[in-house]
Amino acid sequence: MSPLQISPQETLTFSVHQSNSESLPQAIKMTNNRDVQVAYKVKTTAPEHYRVKPTVGLIEPGQEVEVSVQLTPGSAVTASRDRFLVQCVPITAPFKGDITEYWRSVEQGKVTEHRLRCKVIMNGSPIEEKVDHLMNSSMHAAVQAAPNVADRLLAIENKLKSIEQKAEATHRQTRNTLLYHTDIFSGVISVHFIPAVSRVQLTTRVHSYRRTCCPV
Numbered sequence: 001m002s003p004l005q006i007s008p009q010e011t012l013t014f015s016v017h018q019s020n021s022e023s024l025p026q027a028i029k030m031t032n033n034r035d036v037q038v039a040y041k042v043k044t045t046a047p048e049h050y051r052v053k054p055t056v057g058l059i060e061p062g063q064e065v066e067v068s069v070q071l072t073p074g075s076a077v078t079a080s081r082d083r084f085l086v087q088c089v090p091i092t093a094p095f096k097g098d099i100t101e102y103w104r105s106v107e108q109g110k111v112t113e114h115r116l117r118c119k120v121i122m123n124g125s126p127i128e129e130k131v132d133h134l135m136n137s138s139m140h141a142a143v144q145a146a147p148n149v150a151d152r153l154l155a156i157e158n159k160l161k162s163i164e165q166k167a168e169a170t171h172r173q174t175r176n177t178l179l180y181h182t183d184i185f186s187g188v189i190s191v192h193f194i195p196a197v198s199r200v201q202l203t204t205r206v207h208s209y210r211r212t213c214c215p216v
Contacts, residue, residue: 004031004033004086004114006086007029007030008116010117013121014071014120016121016127023070023071023076024070025069027066028042028067028086029064029066030059030066031064032059032065034061036061037060038058039056039059039095039106040065040086040087041088042084042085043055045081045082049071049072050069050075051068052069053067054067055067058095080127083115084118085116086115087114088111089112
């Protein structure tokens with residue numbers, strides 16, 4: 001049997017107005033049912049998501065203590081995954097020292113543990129329902145927008161094909177009008193496809209080129 005009566009017993013519920021807002025402070029209430037002092041410690045699986053004060057303390061016989069717990073901004077959506085752990089241990093001899101130091105030397109076999117789940121209410125409904133509704137609405141909108149996206153992609157694809165065809169036509173036209181150059185005796189003779197140079201004319205031009213470049 002736990003030396004402390006803890007409230008709430010199962011679920012710590014936070015209330016927020018928006019998913020990125022902080023909650024109002026909630027309380028974990030602990031009442032000492034023993035006739036001796038009881039040391040307690042409060043832990044959480046996500047310490048960066050909560051402000052917990054105090055995290056450790058000492059409860060006198062018959063005394064009730066409240067630990068303030070507040071959800072930090074931006075932590076509401078994932079809070080349902082978080083857990084709290086309340087540890088307590090009776091102290092048989094009167095204790096007046098540093099309770100934090102005391103917990104460092106406590107034997108784990110003497111510690112009683114109590115676990116709490118977390119729940120977030122946003123505007124009267126569990127935040128999970130709000131998130132599910134938002135996701136379903138987003139998916140529905142995406143499905144409705146899909147045909148428009150497909151049409152736009154098809155138009156882009158057709159445009160790219162048109163650009164490729166024009167580029168290929170330009171390439172063929174340019175290739176048919178290129179001038180090919182041939183090195184002859186370290187000189188360059190330009191040979192045009194249109195009009196074609198006859199073999200006799202080409203021979204005459206070669207001999208003329210030799211006389212000009214290589215006189216005897």
